[in-house]
Amino acid sequence: VQLVESGGGLVQPGGSLRLSCAASGFTFSSSSMSWARQAPGKGLEWVSGIYKDGSTYYEEYVKGRFTISRDNAKKMVYLQMNSLKPEDTAVYYCAMGGVVTANVNEYEYWGQGTQVTVSS
Numbered sequence: 293v294q295l296v297e298s299g300g301g302l303v304q305p306g307g308s309l310r311l312s313c314a315a316s317g318f319t320f321s322s323s324s325m326s327w328a329r330q331a332p333g334k335g336l337e338w339v340s341g342i343y344k345d346g347s348t349y350y351e352e353y354v355k356g357r358f359t360i361s362r363d364n365a366k367k368m369v370y371l372q373m374n375s376l377k378p379e380d381t382a383v384y385y386c387a388m389g390g391v392v393t394a395n396v397n398e399y400e401y402w403g404q405g406t407q408v409t410v411s412s
Contacts, residue, residue, distance in 0.1 A: 293317040293401045300406030311371040313386030321364040329382035341392030
């Protein structure tokens with residue numbers, strides 16, 4: 293299993309970024325996928341998840357600003373992040389697990405992460 297994130301960077305408050313996660317080594321179309329993040333000095337926290345049927349779930353603090361999506365043909369999962377705030381600064385990770393859950397310990401496979409910095 294391999295998960296490779298990309299798309300992070302430096303953005304001003306109120307700006308947007310689109311993160312991508314390329315998956316390989318497993319049956320992507322049958323798998324649930326999630327994004328989690330780790331801010332400086334804080335623990336890993338779940339952000340959003342998507343089931344194989346396309347149903348999506350979000351942590352309360354990103355609802356209305358972030359959108360998760362997937363392309364099963366390309367084996368990709370995306371996180372569109374709008375109206376970014378300084379508190380969104382973190383390393384963002386892609387994860388694969390059997391179900392979408394806010395318990396990050398339930399995910400077996402993780403990518404290496406991509407840094408998102410929101411600052412003026």
